[in-house]
Amino acid sequence: MNNTTITSTPPAPTVVQGDSPAAIRRARQAAGAFAHRLTPALSPRAADALVLVVCELVTNAVRHGGGRYTLRLSAGPETVTAAVSDPNPDHPRERTPDLEGGSGGFGWHLVRRLADRLTVTPGPGSGKTICAELPL
Template sequence: MTLLQTRTPPDGFRLVQRWELDSVHALAGLRSSLHEVITGEAEMPAEDLTETPARIVLVASELATNALRHATAPRTVRLFARDHELLLDVVDHDPATPPVVSGGRPLGEGGFGLRLAQRLASQVGWYSRGTAKHVWASFPVTDHETVACGPRALDGMRLGPRSQAVA
């Protein structure tokens, strides 16, 4: 059992979208909506983890599931963007309990969400501020990704009055 590294995400991200989660039943809607925000497409194709959108959706689902199972409400998933990078931030209100990366559990017994995030994201970390705990993961977005996922498309996407720095 290993604690996830405590660190804040890099600066310069702007809020794209946020989702409030009240139960595991909200996860399917989160996955679908997140995929649409990133790609501009309502339907999720079969997962191809070589594609950034699929990796982001999978990591969001894993981190959100952890927040729903192990932490207190409210629980929020936020997507941030800056040039050539997307950042997921999953917020819960159990700041005293650090995220733990699973160790030697047999496959099928769960507990691999943070390990999966570490494999699929470029950076993963966590920090607490006030009554909130943030677990975050960042993903590079290259020019060959889908147009809606590219940095120029995200510059204008839902970044109006809801824009804010990562807090």
Template structure:
């Protein structure tokens, strides 16, 4: 595991993202991982974690793990009854396009629930295709 956070609000999200960026630039980045992959991971973190803080129910937990080929970002919250809902037909100026963005940035993504917690996940390959 690279890191685990339990952000309570937007200010903590920013601090956690900075911590993830620092870790990825100070040794937690696998050899051969390109900068574009790091940026995709950081953006996916920002989108999914901020969605959980804004629309989910606490506590929010964020973990980033790594294997030989990819990172796995998992964001969970206690709003198991609220599935992720991509914005449809909304003016982009009003926001709400984070799930669409994650679907384009990541190599795989999805969500699951265990009845008590919802987990939204994204896989980012270390190297660009």
């Protein structure tokens, strides 16, 4: 990541909702567009990290969190934040990645590695929100 700070007003927060595996692509596209609307724009590396974190969090929400998600993207002076809410109150579980069978297990490891700060909070409703802050 680089040491870029936002010197002008960041774009308004972006909200994307989805309820299917096909909606994961929409979240990924929204994250890329949000990164490019920042002034100055995120470095390609930081933008890729944001898109990867969003993709992993939204994929996990669809696969393990009840089948639907709400993604909120926002930016501050030194961080960009991706918050993903889903209806399942259970916290993510870290598991050993499946290197042979292709059943996953990499997502939570990647999110934890890329995010400077990661929180899991109750709500909305009976679900949870995972908030990942990444450096600009």
